[in-house]
Structures are given as structure tokens and as C-alpha cells.
Amino acid sequence: xxxxxxxxxxxxxxxxxxxxxxxxxxxxxYILVGDFISPTKVATMRHIVCGKEFKMAPAKFVGxxxxxxxxxxxxxxxxxxxxxxxxxxx
Numbered sequence: 178x179x180x181x182x183x184x185x186x187x188x189x190x191x192x193x194x195x196x197x198x199x200x201x202x203x204x205x206x207y208i209l210v211g212d213f214i215s216p217t218k219v220a221t222m223r224h225i226v227c228g229k230e231f232k233m234a235p236a237k238f239v240g241x242x243x244x245x246x247x248x249x250x251x252x253x254x255x256x257x258x259x260x261x262x263x264x265x266x267x
Contacts, residue, residue, distance in 0.1 A: 190216075192209075192213045195209065195213055195216065195235050196208070196209040196213070198235075198239065199222065199235060199238055199239075202238070202239060203224075203238070203243070205225075206224060206225050206226050207222055207223065207224055207225065207238070207243070207244070208222065208223050208225065209221075209222055209235070210222060210223045210230060211232070213235070216234065216235045216236040216239075217234050217236050218234060219232045219233060219234050220232065220233070220234070220235055222238065224243070224244035224246070224247060226244075226247070227244060227246055227247055229244055229245070229246045229247070231244060231245055231246075
């Protein structure tokens with residue numbers, strides 16, 4: 178009996194690769210400024226447009242989450258029930 182094993186390509190990225198991924202996916206508007214441990218651990222990022230520094234797991238950023246300050250401007254603060262004007266285009 179012959180067993181065939183397949184090896185999956187490693188998804189391990191270096192800090193530089195994650196920083197480049199964040200910069201590219203964020204349309205050159207986000208940079209990784211804090212210590213990076215892993216994609217699921219929180220790291221400090223900066224939104225270049227508004228200057229806000231915030232903590233977020235890089236995997237969440239890749240999944241579509243962005244700057245919490247600017248996101249509130251776009252969709253409103255759902256916790257207070259206050260709807261802010263929508264900014265569809267920057």
C-alpha cells in the first residue's frame with residue numbers, strides 16, 4: 178500500500194509581508210506601527226488619512242475591518258443610536 182501525502186503551502190508571513198499586505202489592502206492609507214506577533218494577535222495600526230492609531234488584529238483588517246473613527250462617520254454610532262451623515266466617497 179502506497180500512501181501519498183500532500184504538503185500545504187505555508188501561510189506564515191513575515192512582519193514585512195504583513196505590513197506590505199496592510200498597506201496594499203488599505204489602498205496606501207494604513208500602516209502597521211506597533212509590534213506584530215501573529216495575524217490573530219492585536220497590533221497597532223495608523224490610518225494615514227485621519228491620523229488615528231488603533232489596535233486591531235491584522236487578520237481582521239484583511240477581513241475588511243478598518244479605522245474605527247472613520248467607520249463611525251460612515252455608518253453612525255450604532256451603540257448610541259445616533260446616525261451620522263454618510264460619507265460614501267472620500
